[in-house]
Amino acid sequence: MDIRALLSGDVAALTEAIIGCESVSGNEKALADAVESALQDLGGLSLHRDGDTIIARTETGAGQRIILAGHLDTVPLPSTPGSRGTVPPSWEQIDGEQVLYGRGATDMKGGVAVQLKLADDVAAHLAAGGSLDRDITWVFYDHEEVEASKSGLGRVMRSVPELLDGDFAVLLEPTHGVVEGGCNGTCRFEVTIPGVAAHSGRAWMGENAIHGTAGLLQVLSDYTPQTITVEGLDYREGLNAVRIRGGVAGNVIPDSTVVEINYRFAPDKTEEQAHAHVREVLAEAGISADQQKVTDSSAAARPGLDHPAAQAFIDAVGGEPMPKYGWTDVARFSAQGVPAVNFGPGDPLLAHSDDEHVTAQALRDCHTALHRWLLGG
Numbered sequence: 001m002d003i004r005a006l007l008s009g010d011v012a013a014l015t016e017a018i019i020g021c022e023s024v025s026g027n028e029k030a031l032a033d034a035v036e037s038a039l040q041d042l043g044g045l046s047l048h049r050d051g052d053t054i055i056a057r058t059e060t061g062a063g064q065r066i067i068l069a070g071h072l073d074t075v076p077l078p079s080t081p082g083s084r085g086t087v088p089p090s091w092e093q094i095d096g097e098q099v100l101y102g103r104g105a106t107d108m109k110g111g112v113a114v115q116l117k118l119a120d121d122v123a124a125h126l127a128a129g130g131s132l133d134r135d136i137t138w139v140f141y142d143h144e145e146v147e148a149s150k151s152g153l154g155r156v157m158r159s160v161p162e163l164l165d166g167d168f169a170v171l172l173e174p175t176h177g178v179v180e181g182g183c184n185g186t187c188r189f190e191v192t193i194p195g196v197a198a199h200s201g202r203a204w205m206g207e208n209a210i211h212g213t214a215g216l217l218q219v220l221s222d223y224t225p226q227t228i229t230v231e232g233l234d235y236r237e238g239l240n241a242v243r244i245r246g247g248v249a250g251n252v253i254p255d256s257t258v259v260e261i262n263y264r265f266a267p268d269k270t271e272e273q274a275h276a277h278v279r280e281v282l283a284e285a286g287i288s289a290d291q292q293k294v295t296d297s298s299a300a301a302r303p304g305l306d307h308p309a310a311q312a313f314i315d316a317v318g319g320e321p322m323p324k325y326g327w328t329d330v331a332r333f334s335a336q337g338v339p340a341v342n343f344g345p346g347d348p349l350l351a352h353s354d355d356e357h358v359t360a361q362a363l364r365d366c367h368t369a370l371h372r373w374l375l376g377g
């Protein structure tokens with residue numbers, strides 16, 4: 001795929017092309033190659049590639065550095081036939097608005113397109129003899145939508161941390177055009193329910209491990225998630241079964257079922273406190289310690305919107321800040337001491353949905369706001 005010619009045009013057309021390059025987590029290479037060659041062509045940026053993560057930096061010697069970061073991967077394509085949030089993307093005209101449907105339209109290929117368009121703007125500005133108040137680092141990374149251990153951003157933070165030094169970071173995750181502060185944390189538990197295998201024609205000889213999940217599923221279904229206010233933003237939590245596997249054949253009583261549980265926790269909690277809370281709920285369902293294990297965990301991030309850099313950003317882009325309910329790499333940057341916020345095109349409520357879409361106007365508005373913040377005018 002070649003996106004070089006699109007960088008100087010409409011950010012909506014650029015987003016369409018980027019969505020057209022399917023990049024479900026683990027399959028980012030073609031898109032990473034396209035991003036790398038587009039950035040190479042711009043000139044004036046120092047480039048670094050690590051796997052399918054690409055980092056581009058201006059090196060003008062300005063005293064401060066801004067980071068614009070976004071992931072290249074998406075969740076899997078929708079499995080429901082007829083879903084519009086898929087690949088290839090498609091345009092629809094709705095109430096006079098141009099609407100782009102496709103996997104990643106909100107999370108977050110629109111944000112990636114805005115990042116690339118800003119790189120083109122900045123390269124042109126420098127080539128014309130302009131200067132920057134703050135140097136800029138662009139990060140395009142792989143494996144965000146999967147377990148934390150696979151993250152391309154995490155890998156580079158461990159191997160070449162100096163490439164990600166900065167005074168302030170913006171994650172171009174979908175935020176509907178306002179700043180979303182911090183993020184909820186996320187952790188996953190696997191709970192194993194044992195049973196005894198038997199012929200399903202003689203079920204009394206066994207113990208059904210799928211039926212054995214009923215008590216746990218009832219506790220999760222009855223669970224009332226909390227909303228917790230942190231620094232003035234209301235974070236909605238959630239505790240849900242997200243996957244279940246069990247059974248080996250249509251004529252065998254299952255001897256084991258594994259229920260995967262995902263807890264989304266507010267930034268008032270550490271990961272340890274979050275894990276302890278899940279354990280309490282599991283104990284209520286009669287699950288013992290040896291039936292459960294933590295399989296993935298990522299810390300939450302407090303909003304930190306009173307930081308001068310965050311405050312200046314909010315003043316520049318406008319709008320009333322909201323909380324980020326999903327997990328984003330604001331948490332990774334905050335943990336490294338880099339204040340960070342989410343700000344990007346598209347409605348986060350549509351992220352991961354079967355009809356993921358974004359309006360052309362939202363893409364253009366986000367680009368305009370960030371262009372003004374970075375280059376003025």
Ligand SMILES: N[C@@H](CCC[C@H](NC(=O)CCC(=O)O)C(=O)O)C(=O)O
Nearest residue numbers: 144145146147148186326327348351
């Ligand atoms: N390692 C984590 C990564 C999960 C990342 C994902 N993030 C988003 O969807 C951000 C978009 C938004 O909420 O606006 C998530 O929260 O699932 C994991 O695997 O859980």
